[in-house]
Amino acid sequence: MEFADVVRRRRMVRDYDPDRPVPAEVRERLLEHAIRAPSAGFSQGWAFLVLETPEERDRFWTATTGEGTPDGWLTRMRRAPLLIVPLANKSAYLERYAEPDKGWTDRDEARWPVPYWDVDAGMASLLMLLTAVDEGLGACFFGVPPDRVAAVRAAFGVPAEYRPVGCVSVGYPGDDDRRSPSLRRGRRPVEEVVHRGSW
Template identity: 80%
Template structure:
C-alpha cells in the first residue's frame, strides 16, 4: 500500500473479529516498526507490554475498567466491542532513561534535573512509536485503536503484570481485524480541521 493511502485510511477501529487472531509475523512487524521511532538522544526509553492470550487480555480489562456490576451488559457497546481485540499492546515510557542519558558526557548536562525538559519527551517518543504501530496495522490490513488507561487504574495495571515502577503506560493499542459492528466515531461529525485553520506560515 502506498504511504499516502496508509495515512488516509488510518482511523481508530473499535470493533474486532474475535475469531481472527493477529498473525505472529504481523505482530512482530508492528513491534519492529515501533522501535524505529525517533527518540531524544537515542534514549529509546520505551517498553511494550504485549497481551495476546484470553487470560492476559481479561486481566488487562479487569485491571483497567470498572466491574461488570457497574456496567451491565449492553450499557457500554464501545467497551464490549473493544474487548474483542485479539491483541493489546501497552506502550510504556521510562523517564529515568532520558534523565540518565542527558547526564552523560556527550550531552553536556551534569545532573538529571527534570526541569530542563520543556515537555516530557519520554511520553512523546512512546507516542511516536505508537503511531508507527497504528500505521503498520493499516498497511497490514488490520484495524487498531489507541486509547488511554485511566489514571486511577494505573496502579492496578502495574500490579496485574508486574510492571516496574520506572515504566509508565502512555495508553494502549487494541489491534485486530475489524468486526462487522465497527462504525465511525460520532466525534468525526466535528469534521477535520483544514490546513488554513492550523498552519501559520512565518507568523501566527
Template identity: 75%
Template sequence: MEFVEVVRRRRMVRNYDPDRPVPPEVVDRLLAHAIRAPSAGFSQGWGFLVLETAEDRDRFWAATTPGTGGRERWLAGMRRAPLIIVPHANRSAYLERYAEPDKGWADRSEKHWSMPYWYIDTGFAALLMLLTAVDEGLGACFFGIPPQRLEDYRMAFGVPLEYEPVGAVTIGYRASDQRSPSLRRGRRPVDEVVRRGRWN
C-alpha cells in the same frame, strides 16, 4: 500499500473479529516498526507489554475498566481485539542518557527539559504501530488507561514503577462498527491549523 493511502485510511477501530488472531510475524513487524520511532538523544526509553492470550487480555480489561459507567457498548467491541500492546515511557532512561558526557546534564534534573520527551517519543512509537496495522490490513485503536486504574494495571502485570503506560493499543481484523460521534465534527482544514511565517 502506498504511504499516502496508509495515512488516509488510518482511523481508530473499536470493533474486531475475535476469531482472527494477528499472525505472529505481523506482531513482530508492529514492534520492529515501533522501535524505529525517533527518540531524544536516541534514548529509546520505552517498553512494550504484549498481551495475546485470552487470559492476559481478560486480566487487562478487568484491571483497567471495572465500573465503566455507561461505556459498555464501546468496550464490547474493544474487548474482542485479539491483541493489546501497552507502550510505556521510561523517564529515567532519558535522564540517564542526558547525564552522559556528550549531553552533560549530570544533575539528571527534569528542569532542562522543555517537554517530557519520554512521553512524546513513546507516542511516536505508538503511532508507528497504528500505521503499521493499517499497512497490514488490520484495525487499531489507541486509548488511555484511566489514572485511577493504573495501580491495578501495574499490579496485574508486574510493571516496574519506572515504566509509565502512555495508553494502550488494541489491534485486530476490523469488524463492522458504529461511526464514532466524534467524527461528526469533521476534520479541520489545513488552512485552519497552519500558519506560515508568523502566527498572526
C-alpha cells in the same frame, strides 16, 4: 500500499473480529516498526507489554475498567485479539542526558520543555497504528485511566520506572465498527491549523 494511502486510511477501529487472531509475523512487524520511532538522544526509553492470550487480555480489562456490565464501546473493544501497552521510562532520558555528550549531570526534569519520554512512546504507538493499516488490520490508541495505572502495574509486574502511556488494540475490524460521533466535527483544514512565517 502507498504511504499516502496508509495515512489516509488510518482511523481508530473500535470493534474487532474475535475469531481472527493477529498473525505472529504481523505482530512482530508492529513491534519492529515501533522501535524505529525517533527518541530524544536515542534514549529509547520505551517498552511494550504484549497481551495476546484471553487470560492476559481479561486481566488487562479487569485492571483498567470498573465492575458492572460493560458499555457498547468496551464490549466491542474487548474483542481485540491483541493489546500492546506502550510504556515510557523517564529515568532512561534523565540518565541519557547526564552522559558526557549531553552533560545535564543534575538530571533535572525541569530542563525538559515537554516530557519527551511520553512523546517518543506516542510516536512509537503511531508507527504501530500505521503498520496495522498497511497490514490490512484495524487498531485504536486509547488511554489507561490514571486511577487504574497501579492496577495495571500490579497485574503485569510492570517495574516502577515504566508508566503506561495508553494501549493499542489491534485486530481485524468487526461488523459493528461504527464511526465515532466526534468525527461529525470534521477534520480541520490545513489553512486553519498551519501558520506560515508568523501566527
